[in-house]
Amino acid sequence: MPDLRYLRDDGHICRLLGRIAPGAVPPLPTAVAAALIVLTLLAADRGHPAGITLFAPVAALLLSGPASGHPHNGRFDRFVPPVLRVMEYAYLTVVGLASGVPGPLVFVLLVAVASHHRDDAARPPVGVARSAKARAATLGWDGRVLVVAAGSALHVLTPVYGILAGYLAVLLMIEAVRTWSATPVTDVRPEGPTLRGGADPGHPRTGYGQEGDPSSVAGTNGEA
Numbered sequence: 618m619p620d621l622r623y624l625r626d627d628g629h630i631c632r633l634l635g636r637i638a639p640g641a642v643p644p645l646p647t648a649v650a651a652a653l654i655v656l657t658l659l660a661a662d663r664g665h666p667a668g669i670t671l672f673a674p675v676a677a678l679l680l681s682g683p684a685s686g687h688p689h690n691g692r693f694d695r696f697v698p699p700v701l702r703v704m705e706y707a708y709l710t711v712v713g714l715a716s717g718v719p720g721p722l723v724f725v726l727l728v729a730v731a732s733h734h735r736d737d738a739a740r741p742p743v744g745v746a747r748s749a750k751a752r753a754a755t756l757g758w759d760g761r762v763l764v765v766a767a768g769s770a771l772h773v774l775t776p777v778y779g780i781l782a783g784y785l786a787v788l789l790m791i792e793a794v795r796t797w798s799a800t801p802v803t804d805v806r807p808e809g810p811t812l813r814g815g816a817d818p819g820h821p822r823t824g825y826g827q828e829g830d831p832s833s834v835a836g837t838n839g840e841a
Contacts, residue, residue, distance in 0.1 A: 621689035623746075624698040624737055628757020630678060635686030644684040644697045651677035652704040659711045670712065671770050674762040677704060682759065702734060705758045712765060716774045726778050729785035730761065736792070745796050754788055 713723040768777030
């Protein structure tokens with residue numbers, strides 16, 4: 618299993634907060650508290666761009682950010698990444714739809730974000746994990762929700778969703794091309810020689826006698 622801190626998908630701000638007291642803040646209680654506050658604020662304001670909705674990412678960051686420096690070696694710490702995913706997906710969906718962002722555009726952004734999360738989970742076991750620079754370029758969950766909150770405050774949320782979705786899609790393609798070009802290609806050849814006409818020397822053609830001798834077949838035909 619990959620390092621749970623890797624699966625958190627923290628951005629620059631979260632990691633900076635995690636250096637304040639590394640290992641001192643438990644990750645699961647703070648992640649659950651952050652998610653509950655975000656969901657409560659979204660439900661109270663129905664996702665409209667008001668003060669409490671815009672404050673939700675800041676509250677989540679202040680709660681869960683300091684726990685990013687924890688080693689995440691607790692028995693239930695494996696639930697931290699899913700909790701953070703639910704919080705981010707809910708915020709992007711509710712705020713986008715409540716602010717008039719077209720549903721297909723919200724869906725495209727969610728797919729782009731989920732694709733990056735899928736890469737973080739699927740690549741390390743096969744030895745093709747993304748570099749730290751590539752992961753930092755995605756802004757982290759904290760950076761993305763703060764960008765959306767800023768776009769909502771400035772009433773330019775639809776362009777922000779479009780730009781963010783396109784930006785993440787380009788990063789996915791760049792990383793896919795990089796991984797593909799860095800993968801060695803093996804030359805696959807047949808294991809043994811083949812006779813002219815494609816016959817396998819280890820398997821005599823039908824109609825030949827024992828051990829592939831055509832004389833025995835001819836003798837049999839002559840006697841018949």
